[in-house]
Amino acid sequence: MTTTTDTSAPTGTNATGAGGQSGGSDGGPLASVRQSAADAYEAARERTASAYSSARNTAASAGRRTADGIDGNPMAALVGGLALGAIVGALFPVTRQERQLLGNAGRRLNDTARQAVNAARDAGKERLDGFTDQALGAVRASASAAAGSVRGSEG
Numbered sequence: 001m002t003t004t005t006d007t008s009a010p011t012g013t014n015a016t017g018a019g020g021q022s023g024g025s026d027g028g029p030l031a032s033v034r035q036s037a038a039d040a041y042e043a044a045r046e047r048t049a050s051a052y053s054s055a056r057n058t059a060a061s062a063g064r065r066t067a068d069g070i071d072g073n074p075m076a077a078l079v080g081g082l083a084l085g086a087i088v089g090a091l092f093p094v095t096r097q098e099r100q101l102l103g104n105a106g107r108r109l110n111d112t113a114r115q116a117v118n119a120a121r122d123a124g125k126e127r128l129d130g131f132t133d134q135a136l137g138a139v140r141a142s143a144s145a146a147a148g149s150v151r152g153s154e155g
Contacts, residue, residue, distance in 0.1 A: 070077040098106070 094106075
């Protein structure tokens, strides 16, 4: 058994016949593409890690601010939670079982709430009207005093 080696091929030539163009370890286009892909991957990985870290810090900060707000004003948090619950509850349709169980109570509660809203609106209007009257009176008095002052300085 004899082994033969073909030494007629020039050095630096590969199987394609294009010397150094296959992208092997000699730095051809394939190596350049691989490096570009690796660089792009690394850059994307760093941006993703940075965005994740930023989002995590923002969420933690929001959580701390929310907790501080609740600790600082628990009544407002309670009222806000009740209002949010009422809004969410109003968005869902009333089921047949709810109508059967809470029909009369629901109607009474709805009527009572409507009356309370109307009473609050009326009271607000009365206070606003009273405030408006007081403000107009103060403006008139101020205008009269200014006019009297101008008249007194002219004479």
